Amino acid sequence: MQVRSLPVLQNWDCHSCGDCCRSYAVPATAEERRRIEGQGWESLPEFQGVPYFVKRGGEFYLNHRADGGCVFLGADNLCRIHGTFGSAAKPLACRIYPFLLVPAGDHWNLGLRLTCPSATENKGRALSAQLGDAREYAAFFESTTSKSALEAPPPPLQGSQAVSWSDVGRIATAFSKLLADEDDPFERRWRKILFIVMMLRKATFDGGGDPKKAVTGGKLSELLHVLGLAAEDEEPALATEVKRPGWAGRTVFRQLVAVFSRKDHGAEKGIAQRGPVSRFMSAVKFASARGRVPKVHAALPDAATFAAGEVPLGALSDTTVSLLVRWHRMKIESLQFCGAPNFGLSVWEGVESLALTFPAAMWLARVLVAGGKTPDAAVTQAVRMVDDNFGFNPLLGSVRQKFALRLIANRGDLPRLVAWYGRVNDE
Structure with missing residues (x-):
């Protein structure tokens, strides 16, 4: 199938920040493990006694060092596998990130995850200039994915109601x-x-x-x-002419924000490392909105309170507005917002789930500003945090979280939340 680049103005190139190599548990297939094990890393002193992979839940992942970095991440923030053997020698998950390929009938839509700093900053070549790599990845998926998955019908609008x-x-x-x-x-x-x-x-x-x-x-x-x-x-x-969201809507919204901002792995992981009790207590705090905001992500400030989330940011720069526009237009046009890429949500539910990411990011940005960031830097960080979870955190695909989204929408609180946390002042 052909790969279609989106008309959204979005650029990207890897700038070797190493963020993804510190943030993600990268799966490795049996073939990829055999290839890496045959590359001779055991001959180097720094790999003596260091396992290349770890097994969790029956799956194998690239191992990480104590500082959070992948065992193959060099001191120069470059992948040693890539540097020695080329890009094709790495696991596919490493090669494709931060691209997204979404099957859409007779073609693939090409998108991008804005969790990558270069993507949020729009740095590099246009996505349309990178279709060659995208076609290579698409061909691999077509050779390994079942035909039924590739030929799946479009997600329904709602219930059994569907269109082409x-x-x-x-x-x-x-x-x-x-x-x-x-x-x-x-x-x-x-x-x-x-x-x-x-x-x-x-x-x-x-x-x-x-x-x-x-x-x-x-x-x-x-x-x-x-x-x-x-x-x-x-x-x-x-x-400011829109009615304030109700107490129940705001309460459920904060619980969803806790999921959208959560980081359970990598160098930026939050309180997940302290165990299930800490996670439960943080959920209680998000529901009650009292005291300090729990550090469910390392980027959240230590002393920011829930009250900070209610203080408008003021007018945003054109650059920051452009970031928000790029982010959501990419999700819409790539169709990542619904169907299989977003936990099987229908089209209307998917639109509503994407809409919710805007007030979630703006709430988080307010908290980050309370910790000392500028509004522009805070929104950029918040977008990365929320996009890291959108469509990927399995908690968002749970029955409970889907019910929470429907509750907010059915009560009419979703547009109110968008207006309340999108306002630039209180007047």
Whole structure:
């Protein structure tokens, strides 16, 4: 299948920060283990008695040193396997990061994880210039992935209601265009999308079995356009004109923020290293919002309180707004927000889960500012923290967390949370 680069302006190249080599447990297949074991590392003094892999839960992973770095990470922050034997000698998980390949019917969508510092800073070549590598990875997946997985139908809109891959693409394109609309504050762009989703949840698309009445193709595009005009009329112009989210919505939201910000492994891991009691107590604190914010991630400041999460950041720079736009447009256009890449969520649920990452990141940014970061640096760090978990932390795919998302959406608190934590001041 062909690989399609997204029209979103996004650049990336590896700048050898070594962050990924310190942050992730990298799986290694049996073939990859045999290849690495045959590279002769045992002849070097620094590898004497050092296992290359560790086994957890029946799976093998690259081993890490006491300082958190991969055993193959050199002092220059470069991979020693790559430097000695070339990129193809590394495990595929190392080679492909931070790219994302999402199967979408007859092609792959190419995306990027903004957990990588170079990705958040938009440093390097355009993704469109890296399609050669992406095609190589796609070919590998096609040779190793079951045909049924590659030919899976598109995720449903909700329940059993479904449309074609091309119509899912129409929805994504319409929402991406709204996210790019510079005439609106970023939080209002999301409120307009959530208004459209609310209206579309009430619609049927199959025409009651009559193909002539089905809302597909051009009819769907027209409906999305009309609802966009309605959203312009219905959604208040200012975040401060939107009702504050309710107590229950804010409580459930903070518990989701705890998951979005959590880091359980690598050099930036938080209190997970202290055991299940610490994790449970941190969950209680996030629910009660009293005292200091638990360090579920090492980047969180030591003394910041939950009250800091309620203090607006003020106006953000154009660079930071651009980061937020790139982040969410990539998730939308790559279709990472729904289906298999996001724990099987339907299209509407997936849009809502992605919308929630905006207030989550803004809440975290406020806490980081209380710890001394500038607003721009705080938002950048918060985006990396949240994107590290979005679509990857299995807790977000649990029945409990999916229920929490539906609770927030059904109570009407999701657009309120977007406005409340997206506002630049209290007036």
